[in-house]
Amino acid sequence: MDEIDALKNEVARLKAELEETRKQSTQYLQNVAHQLTAPLGAIKWSIEALKDERVPIHRKKTLLSSVYSQATILVHLIKNFSLMSSLEADHELGQFREQPEPVDPMLLSINLVNDFQPQAYDQGIRIDVDNESFLKVFGTNALLIEKNLVSQAICNVLENAVKYGDRDSRIHLIACSTADAIGILIESTGIPIADVDRERLFERSFRGESARQKVAAGTGFGLYLASRVLAFHQGHIEVQTKGRVSRFTLMFPRKRLSGRKSHG
Amino acid sequence: MVSILFVDDEPTSTVALRLLLEAKGFQCECLTDMSSALEFLRQHEVAALVSDIMMPSGNSFPEIDSSETGFHFVAMVRREFPHLGVVCLSVIGDQSKINSLKRQGVLYLRKGETPLNTAARIIESKATGITRYGG
Numbered sequence: 571m572d573e574i575d576a577l578k579n580e581v582a583r584l585k586a587e588l589e590e591t592r593k594q595s596t597q598y599l600q601n602v603a604h605q606l607t608a609p610l611g612a613i614k615w616s617i618e619a620l621k622d623e624r625v626p627i628h629r630k631k632t633l634l635s636s637v638y639s640q641a642t643i644l645v646h647l648i649k650n651f652s653l654m655s656s657l658e659a660d661h662e663l664g665q666f667r668e669q670p671e672p673v674d675p676m677l678l679s680i681n682l683v684n685d686f687q688p689q690a691y692d693q694g695i696r697i698d699v700d701n702e703s704f705l706k707v708f709g710t711n712a713l714l715i716e717k718n719l720v721s722q723a724i725c726n727v728l729e730n731a732v733k734y735g736d737r738d739s740r741i742h743l744i745a746c747s748t749a750d751a752i753g754i755l756i757e758s759t760g761i762p763i764a765d766v767d768r769e770r771l772f773e774r775s776f777r778g779e780s781a782r783q784k785v786a787a788g789t790g791f792g793l794y795l796a797s798r799v800l801a802f803h804q805g806h807i808e809v810q811t812k813g814r815v816s817r818f819t820l821m822f823p824r825k826r827l828s829g830r831k832s833h834g
Numbered sequence: 835m836v837s838i839l840f841v842d843d844e845p846t847s848t849v850a851l852r853l854l855l856e857a858k859g860f861q862c863e864c865l866t867d868m869s870s871a872l873e874f875l876r877q878h879e880v881a882a883l884v885s886d887i888m889m890p891s892g893n894s895f896p897e898i899d900s901s902e903t904g905f906h907f908v909a910m911v912r913r914e915f916p917h918l919g920v921v922c923l924s925v926i927g928d929q930s931k932i933n934s935l936k937r938q939g940v941l942y943l944r945k946g947e948t949p950l951n952t953a954a955r956i957i958e959s960k961a962t963g964i965t966r967y968g969g
Contacts, residue, residue: 604888607925611946612847618950619850624857633853636846692846782900783867783890785843 605647605789609640616640639689646725650791653722657798672712672828673720676704679743679754682721686728694738697728700745707745707752712828715803720820723799723807724754726792727818731758734784736814746819751805753821760784763811771809772797796820836961837879840864841871841907842886847945848923851884854954860961867892868907875915882961883911887924887931905931912938919960923953 616633619625625633656663676699683697690697713720731741739759746755763771767778775790782788793807800807805822838855842848843866852862863878865871869892875883887904891897898906908920921941932942941960943953 604925608844608847608945611925611944612850614946615850615950615953619854622854622857622951625853626857629853629857633850636849639846783892785890787844787888 601789602651604787606644608787609644609647612640613637613644635688635692639692642685642689643729646722646729647789649722650726650789650795653719653795654791657795663802668716668718670714670716670826673715673717675708675713675745675754676701678717678721679704679724682724682728683743685725686732690732690735690741693732693735695732695735695741697732697741697743699743704745707747708827710829713752713822714826714828715822716799719799719802723796723820724756726796727756727807727820730792731756731760731816731818734758734781735760746821748821750824751821752824752827753805753819756818756820758816759814760816762814763809763816768809768811772807835859835861836881837861837863838882838884838957838961839871839874839878839880840884841866841868841889842884842923843867843889844886848884850950851923851953851957854950855957858954858958860958866890868898868903869894871907872910872914875911875918880918882919882921882957884921884923884957885911887922905935908935908938908940912940919963921957921960 616637620630620633620637679699683699686697728741735741736759741756741758744755744757746753761780761784763778764780767776767780770776771778772793773790774794776794777788777790797807800820800822803822803826805820805826807818807820810817810819836859838860840848840852840862842864845864845866848864852864855862860881863874863880865874867890871883871885871892872894874880885904885907888901889903890900891903891906895903895906904922904924908922911918911920920939921943922935923943923945925945935942941956943956948956
């Protein structure tokens, strides 16, 4: 009898677990739909306004900039969803990963920053890459990394810096080093991160209270994916905050320094 | 000039609509949270309100969950400014909640799904009390 009761309890537990998984899956799909629909809707309306003769030509530049920003958001969202589903399918991304290649970290940073400039410009934010620090830290060396994954990690941090940044502030990308690691520091001024939230920033689907108060919708995937990408490279990502200033550091082990540079 | 207040935490999502309404002669203001929007409504003459659903509640209402701010905001606006024309603009589509908005006399439009010109005309008619067809 005890055995039957135990089995019944186990079935009930599994049923509840399945129900919870279904619920999470529905919420996830709704979130994906919401996140993808919002920028697409904005692009569609911008195109309609661009075609409308009543909207003065000098204001159409704003619309073009909006289309570019929304398309950038969309591309990064799709890449994040794709990487997320790959992670769920294969925890270590074994069959999805490329071979590491030598990448110039300064060129890579400049290219990624250029992608976000229009979005930042809309909020009066300027992003700059401290070239001198890159030359000092990396010299003629490249980083041996999986370029697409690392680009995505940097983009996720950059996108947050823009999204949660203060109007008319600046974002700096600076090369940095320690005795056994080298990397990129992204410094921005924006919403303060509470101590209790800072501990959980890299958890899957986590969004801090101040982030939700600034922008209601979001996936909470960005920093989680960034931390996973850095872990694949035997590196790490960390955050330091002081008031409204946040510093995210993406660090790689020095053994990833390669003697030759290629394109960023 | 007739003024329309937009409340949306992602202002780029409504920039096309605002530019079209401005081209039609309206003055559009855009705020990003419920608290500042309520404060604005108390201090300025506004002909119509266009509000997002999922947005921050701001400093005055920390207890409100951001996924439902718009519903609380609209209910409060309805009580305090019963004659103000209100349009909700969102991408979320919980039909029961949309029905409850409709029961309060609030129009609900989906961002990007309702044609831009139609959305602008609906907001225009809310702001002026005049319904026009065409153009």
